[in-house]
Amino acid sequence: MIDYLNNLIARICDRSEQLHNGQTTGWQALREAEQLANHAYIPLLYQYIEQESDKEKRRAAGYIITQLSRNTNDTEVIRFLLDRLRTEQDADMQTAIQQDLERGLPIPGYMNLDPLFNNTLSNNNNVRRSALLALRQTSNPAVEDWALSLLKRTVNEYDVYYLALLLNKVSTRKSLPALRRLLEYHRQDVKSLAFATIADIEKEKESLFYTRCLLRGQLKFEAMEAIYKYADENAIQAVTTRIMELLSKRRSDTRMTIETVKNGFTDLMLGMEFLFRFRTAKADIKKTFSWIKEKKADYLLPEEQEWVRRHMVEFP
Template identity: 80%
Template sequence: MNDYLTNLVTRICDRSDQLNNAPTIGWQALREAEQLANHAYIPILYQYIQTETDKEKRRAAGYIIIQLSRNTNDPEVIRFMLDRLRIEQDADMITAIQQDLERGLPIPGYMNLEPLLNNTLSLNNNVRRSALLALRGSHNPQVEGWALDLLKRTVNEYDIYYITFLLHKVATRKSLPALKRLLEHPRQDVKGLAFATIADIEKEKEAMFYARCLLRGQLKFEAMEAIYKYADESAIQAVITRITELLSKRRSSPRLSLENFKNGFTDLMLGMEFLFRFRTAKSEVKRTFSWITEKRAEYLLPEEREWIQRNLVNG
């Protein structure tokens, strides 16, 4: 292998710390690898990975080649890495390859997914779940059916989450019955993913369902997000009711948390974004915004106050 790539692999494998709390040599080398776009390195790395006996060096070379694939738009690297899954025996290496595939280009629909599909049945948790994550990058319609079959077979709540996360990316109407059953799952994150996936499939056709869920207090953030994305003016009253409920008392956290802040919005912000579309046509929307700004401004989180300032005061 050429001197530069050999040196880069060595630095990626370097776990020593530098002085003054600076990034490690390995961390800096990984960031360097992410910028590479020299296609001529790819065949060199193929040969290196096939012959190198040191697991950590193969791991580093795999990371580099996936970055090159992404930066040069070469999907054939994906085929090479899928073939490596048949050869590697070490669970950590298999997991690492699948993590690289997850970060790489989408897997073309014509490529053989058998190695990844087989690994979703592994007894090793990391192998199984990293395979499910890697499959999210596939355009092959086979994946949806496979995921639905897995869902029937497992009772492991963590696997169910990863399968649902996969379906969130690949599901079609074929998955709707299974997704609706998942709305009754005890895990909130599974229910939330299932709801969001149903909304992305059904879109405006289920607008009233999203509004009913919001009024019933079921998956409130997900219901508000679905309304924001897909509902029309028929959901106005449900959104006003939810906003009134949210601002009926001070919320305990003065700052946003993962629970009340997703994708850049709180559910209150999503509700206000939705209502903002109807601010000039609907008197009840005007009254709601007046109530928020005049009576409940101090109940808003800082990010929500910024939204008010940007859209209602300066807008």
Template identity: 85%
Template sequence: MIDYLTNLIIRICDRSEQLNNAQTISWKALREAEQLANHAYIPLLYQYIASEPDKEKRRAAIFIITQLSRNTNDPEVIRFLLDQLRMEQDTDMITAIQQDLERGLLIPGYINLEPLFNNTLSQNNNIRRSALLALRGTHNPAVEEWALSLLKRTVNEYDIYYITLLLHKVASQKSLPALKRLLDYHRQDVKSLAFATIADIEKEKEALFYARCLLRGQLKFEAMEAINKYADETAIQPVITRITELLSKRRSSARMTMETVKNGFTDLMLGMEFLFRFRSVKADVKKTFSWITEKRADYLLPEEKEWVRQHLAM
């Protein structure tokens, strides 16, 4: 059994350029490791990681044990990885362990998160930010408090982005004041995350706020997304106004960037998705769809034309 694991680790660490159908030895070994589900390998890997001096081999063994944790649903491996963070001195290894924690099982609430909390204060950028990403994998309420305390003490805009990304996963009502302040932050990605997090907390309670943002041209995509998720018919007119604005001139496929498309939807598609719910009961919605199909069909981007074909062909 240990011979197989040692061989797998060697293959993961293989850096030869020999290709087989464009797949390296290392790539194939990593895919093999992702499928492992033999719980008996776990204690063997504990021993291997504790005694192996070579960093690359330890890294490979930690990757394997993370996959085993996920495939066997064994959360105790997470405790082992957090203990490794206490002992590990190499910055690359610390970052790698935290990246594996991010991709692994949900961290149980009973496990002490102190190693990750401490690493969010590291002087090393990669350690700090991978620790913040790893903390997204737990429902422990202490994480939200920690993130809010970090937000008060840091001015590093990249750290603020990662903290906001963490809050997007763990925030509750207590984070709303901090999130609302971030709506005025100078970075668009931070504002976007803060808005989306507020919407996921407040849901339909802030439907008027989403509509006002849409009409004012503030975080328009995010506002349209929130309306599509949580608003009722009171948002119909703001959405129609925004769709009319979007189709007031031709656009090009070159504009289909991260600024205009998220998760396969443009803000126009989100608006049409929202209006589609009311197509049979609201005359102004019917009129808007008729205008789109009869007057503005050539103004639609390819993905939007496909949406119209699927939803409005009848």
């Protein structure tokens, strides 16, 4: 058993290329590790990591143990990795452990998060930011308080982004004042995260706010997404206006990549989905879709054309 693990770790650390498909031995070994589900390997890897001096091999063993944790649903591996953060002094290793925690099982709320909290204060950018990403894996309410306290004193704009990303996952109504302040931040990605988080907290309560933002041209994609998720028929006119604005000129296919990062929809598709919801109650909606199909078909991106093709047949 230990011979197999030693061999797998050695292959993960091997960067030599194979002759087929240009894949490295290491890449193939990582894919093999992702399939492991033998719980008996876990204590052996604990011992290996604690005794091995080569950090690349420790890194490989950490990756394996994370996959085993996921495949066997063993949350005690998380406790082991959190404890390793106290032991490991190398910044690359701390970052790697935190990356494993980020993509592993959810961190139980009863576990001691001090190693991660401490690393959010690190002078090393990678350690600091990977700690913030790892904290997205727990529902411990202390994380929200910690993030809000950090936000008050953080001046690094990249750290503010990572904090906004964390708040997007852990926020409650307690975070609303801070999130509303972030709507005025100079970075678009921070404002977008703040808006989306507010919408997911407030839901239909702030539907008028989403509509106003859409009409004013503020965070238009995020506003359309919030309307799609939470608004009622009172937003129909604002959505119709936005659709007409979007189709007033041709757009390039490259915009599809930018606009579909979150959910696979452009803002036009979100708007059409929203209007389609009320198609039987509002006659003007049928006119809007007829205008799109008959006058603006050439202005649609390929995915939008497919949406129209599939949905128009369902019109009464």
